[in-house]
Amino acid sequence: MAYRWKNDLSRADITPKSAYLNRRQILAGTVGLGAIGLAGGAQAQDALEPNTLEEIRSYNNFYEFGTGKEDPALNAHNLDTSNWTVKVDGFVDNPGDYAMDDLLAGLSVEDRLYRFRCVEAWSMVVPWNGIELADILNKVGVQSSAKYVAFETVVQPENMIGVQRRVLDFPYVEGLRLDEAMHPLTIMATGIYDEPLAKQNGAPMRLVVPWKYGFKSIKSIVRITLTDEEPPISWNKANRREYGFYSNVNPTVDHPRWSQASERVIGGGLFASRQDTLMFNGYPEVASLYEGMDLSVDF
């Protein structure tokens, strides 16, 4: 079932590796303007320029490694990703503890250039490499009583300063409705820019749900559970009023702390202005999942 969703941008639209690795240096000289123009073939219709790998790796929320944006890049090297095992349980035909390679064996890794919108009203554009979550779920066999998918992040207290400080009630947990999980946009990412995920980005595998706020895209997953009840999610547990189960990107529903009408695009520098946030983060194809729902109630 791979390749069900088609990028409106192709691989050729992604900034060449040589350019993104050196963008800073190139930008320092005026020559850079020409190089960026080259990558902008598709910009006429849709200006989606991916962030540099450096930006993607240095500005992160991963509270297990601290609350500052630069903390995960400083502390995540402590994460032990060797012999990564994922527990699959609940309403599945083939439950068990899967070595990551076994779980993903035979499934296609695709390139997905997605907008990534944080609930804190900043955004990036990330060239992910990942597997459609539906492929993984079909592989383990979803039973008909399953209605939701729950995910859990690894907890390694001795390696995680944020866990020691009890910033949240760890392990970090997230969840999706089954139809959201099976949507072709939803992927299990294993890489960025054709390189394995950096630890601060959620190595070795993390969820990416591009039409939802970033905290839904749970990192460093060690457990996938198919359930028949809406699973608890960490930020909702921490603050019920502020974070809903769905947390779809929605410029018309304000968060108590941040206006969601606009966002700051990372990489624009000190004088860049905000850009308008798009409904479902610019993925209108998911709207049918929520037909008949009041999204200001189920926010």
Added chain:
Amino acid sequence: MQIVDTVNQYLRKIPTWTIYIVGGAWVVWMFYLAATNQMGPEPINALERKYGELGLKLIVLGLAVTPLRKWTGLNLMKFRRAIGVTAFFVVLAHFTVWALLDVGTFGRIWTETVKRLYVTVGMASFVMMIPLAVTSNNLSIRKLGGAAWRKLHKLTYPVAIFAVVHYLWLVKGFQIEPIVYAIIVGVLLASRVRRPKFAST
């Protein structure tokens, strides 16, 4: 307290304008780092935080002058005005970055201030600092008279409380730093509560 006396002697030699120069230079230096992409991929929020944090530190330091002298003998009294006025300018820089570079438009400044309580209390703290900064000169003390001036400058207490609440409200999850500031401000304010004295007539 030999050490404190020595420190006080040295402090006496430092002119108060040093505070303004160092504070101003720091604000400019941070702005330079942010403008030249040396403050991470999202310099606006980073700069906002740098200014906000120093502003709060200076407010706390200003509040600490009297208790420090009482408890340790350390005398920073002659710097207190400079600390307070510098705190105001740093908070002004914090506000300016937020208003002009982050939020951007007057409409958004208004809605953010009205809708988001942590912004509301931050703004209240800033606004209360304005009369303090304006009257931080000898002429104002003479015009207002010592008693009225001192009364007005008690506004420093709500300024500090609102600044700490602003910080507490703004962070997500359980974080240590704002709680530490809240405790320090709590102790500094508690030290000012006059204990009822037994009549000594």
